[in-house]
Amino acid sequence: MVENLALLWVFASLSIPVLSRHDEFFFDKFNGLHNNLSLNGAAEIEKNGVIRLTNDTRRSIGHAFYSSPIQFKNSTDGKAFSFSTAFTFAMVPEHPKLGGHGLAFTISPTKGLGGALPIGYLGLFNASSNGNFSNHVFAVEFDTVQGFDLGDINDNHVGIDINSLTSNASVPAAYFVDNSTRKELNLKSGMTIQAWIDYDSVRNELNVRLSPSSVKPKSSILSFHVDLSPILEESMFIGFSASTGVLVSSHYVFGWSFKMNGKAKSLSLTHPPTFPVPRKKHMALNICISVSTAFVLILFPIAVALPLIRRTKNLDVIEAWVLNLGPRPFSYQELNQATRGFKDTERLGFGGFGQVYKGNLPNSNTPVAVKRISHESKQGLREFICEIKSIGRLRHRNLVQLLGWCRRGGDLLLVYDFMPNGSLDKYLFDEPKTILSWKQRFKIIKGVASGLLYLHEEWQQTVIHRDIKAGNVLLDSELNGRLSDFGLAKLYEHGSNPITTKVVGTLGYLAPELTRTGKPTTSSDVFAFGALLLEIICGRRPIERKALPEELFLVDWVWEKWREGAIHEVVDKRLNGKYDEMEVALVLKLGLMCSNNAPGARPTMRQAMRYLEGEVGLPELLTPPDK
Structure with missing residues (x-):
């Protein structure tokens, strides 16, 4: 009995992390005898000492976090520390050529990540929280499904995510054999891969390296200049998050090392671990x-x-x-x-x-x-x-x-x-090849308003579009605006009450009441139409992550300039001042009315159309309720 206990203690000690005052640990494998890991969702530790974050369950989430919080910032000056981590992982999809969906190394204020969704959100965020600066979440994603709505570059990439699954920087998965020879790396091949993530707080630089071997490459595949001090809180949790969708994949983590203010130890892949391969389904x-x-x-x-x-x-x-x-x-x-x-x-x-x-x-x-x-x-x-x-x-x-x-x-x-001039967003954002004149923009606005009025009131049923945005406005040969992409639309009989449904749409265009009621209405379409009006005038997105903090949310910025009497400052500079001031003021005012947080304060599309046609004057613009 004593011998058995001794053997048990020796076995357990192999997986107990080595801790120091510099916050350092090393797991060459895992087991269920220690409590240094916190698992939830689909995550579990296999008998062979491997963390399996997800299994063959669809739309599932798996989290595995180090149990104790780690100090990431200097309490005196608020500057983030340097850190380094290495881990070995593998993804084994149910169908060899299809991923489902990926995993992420994560630094988060909590281990729970409550309210997070699977599929493209990787168990980190949901439609409402994605992109919020209050998240204080940093992640490096290893993504095997191309999420078009999140701007993914392909279905096999590594991305740096700050408070959002829309990556701040991303590259196709690869590794360097030497300083110059770059080789493609298939994340969903089932092979064991080692990742190294190093943050230098002096240079404000983050580097990601990958390799199918034990040797850390000298060159990184992804280097990103960033100061994590505003992102990280003083005390944070570190770990892994993974999710599946309609297609599933088993996401495994075999070993993990971490060190604050130093370099994490690499893990040996001389004898790669074995793990069960999911049974393929037809x-x-x-x-x-x-x-x-x-x-x-x-x-x-x-x-x-x-x-x-x-x-x-x-x-x-x-x-x-x-x-x-x-x-x-x-x-x-x-x-x-x-x-x-x-x-x-x-x-x-x-x-x-x-x-x-x-x-x-x-x-x-x-x-x-x-x-x-x-x-x-x-x-x-x-x-x-x-x-x-x-x-x-x-x-x-x-x-x-x-x-x-x-x-x-x-x-x-x-x-x-076929719409030969493509989508409206290509003429508004980034560096468009063609700049739309104010006359063209005003015609597009009135055209979209007319189409929405038809959907809401003039057809035999009420049609709620649910995804009004510049990317879903197409331009014909005469640059008339036409609404497209009705895949999320809901139809109701006139006068009937909409039913509660899943909240869908695009961040920045979602009416605030949708997250509470889950009921899409003509008023929630009007809210998105308001965001569209403001972005057509201003030439920028409703949420501009590269903007200054006070200009981050378009509607808030326009409200502030309206109160200051400086609305000319929000008009797209590429118009070079060539616009009708009365028409611009009208559309700005209407955009703010439509963007009101209170549904009852928004106009109907019939009212909006009458304002745009000059049939009636706009009422006084009141300060939004939360201002």
């Missing part, structure tokens, strides 16, 4: 499950009178229902030929849950835009049906016209009028 089964789920959640109210049928027949029911909506079905061969085999050179960009290609219909040579929705996503199929349902019968000069659709196996395709 893709066809996943698609079938996704389709049947979409039928239950979306089409059941319509098909309630239909007899219950076998799941394998649900696809035919969906097609028959869609067929009666108006837009004609295209053959896959037509669209494949139109887009030259969906060639990369024909790709226009990325839409909701898919890629958009330019095409010319074979028989008529009519230019079209073809959105190809990812067939791996259940949400993608819902969007496919929702777009046909919501805009299949809509007819308005300021809406992008849906011409037809196609479904071939897992390929889901929507065909639209």
Whole structure:
């Protein structure tokens, strides 16, 4: 008995971290006998001493944090300390070529990260908290799914995240064999990879290195100049976070070292650890499950009178229902030929849950835009049906016209009028090649307002768009603004109460009441329209992370300038002062009215349209309730 206890003590001591006054620890493996790690969600320690952050559960989160907080800042001058960490990890996706979704090394004020979501948020943030400066979260992400809404560069990258999953800097995953030879590294290959993250507080520089070996490369793949002092609090927790989505992946951490004000020890990969490989599942089964789920959640109210049928027949029911909506079905061969085999050179960009290609219909040579929705996503199929349902019968000069659709196996395709001038955001942000005049901008504003009025009041049902933003306003050959991307739209009978649903949309355009009620309304669309008005005038996004603190939130900045009587200071400098001052003041004032935190204080789209047309004057602009 004594011998067994002695052996147990020796085994446990191998995994107990070596602590010092410099906050240093080293785990060459993990086990459940010590309490130096705090696990939650799907995270667990396997019998072989490996942390498995996620398993084959969809939309799950796993956290593994060092139990004790670590002092990251000098209490006298508030300057962050230098730190260094190394860890070995592997990602084993359910399907070899698809990730699901990734992991992140994290420094956070808490171990719990309450309210965080899986999928693209990696268990760190949610739609409301993503991008908030109050988060005080620093992370280095190892991402294996390209999140278009988060600006991901690809589906195999490393990114530096400060308070947001929109990376401050990112690069494709790779490593240096020597100082100059760079080799690609597939994060979702299942191979064991070592990562080193070093922060130099003197030089304010963060460096990330990767390698499939035990040797730390001399050159970093990602170097970023940043002072973490304003981000980090005095006492922080460190650890790992991972998540899955519709596609899953097992995210493993094998060993981990950390040192404050020094260099963390590298881990040996001479004898790489073994770990279980998830059992592969048939893709066809996943698609079938996704389709049947979409039928239950979306089409059941319509098909309630239909007899219950076998799941394998649900696809035919969906097609028959869609067929009666108006837009004609295209053959896959037509669209494949139109887009030259969906060639990369024909790709226009990325839409909701898919890629958009330019095409010319074979028989008529009519230019079209073809959105190809990812067939791996259940949400993608819902969007496919929702777009046909919501805009299949809509007819308005300021809406992008849906011409037809196609479904071939897992390929889901929507065909639209081609908008030769692309999306409005390309003319407003960063360094646009063409600067829109004020006359052109005012025409776009009135066009979008007219389209929204049609959706809210003039069609046979109330249509709530739910994702109004510059990126979803397309410009035709005459630079008329047309609303597009109805994948998130909701339809209601006029006068009925909207139901509670999942909060979706884009940060900066979300009405504040949505996070409380979960009910999208015409008023929440008006709030997003207000943000759109301000960004068209100012030539910047609703949340500009590179701006000065007082200019971070566009609506707050415009309010401040309005009170100071200096509204000319917010107008896009690229207009060079060439604009109608009365029209600009009108649109600014309307934008602030629409952006009011109180839904009842916002105008309806009919009122907004009357203001824009000069039929009635705007009322006095009151200070927002929270000012």
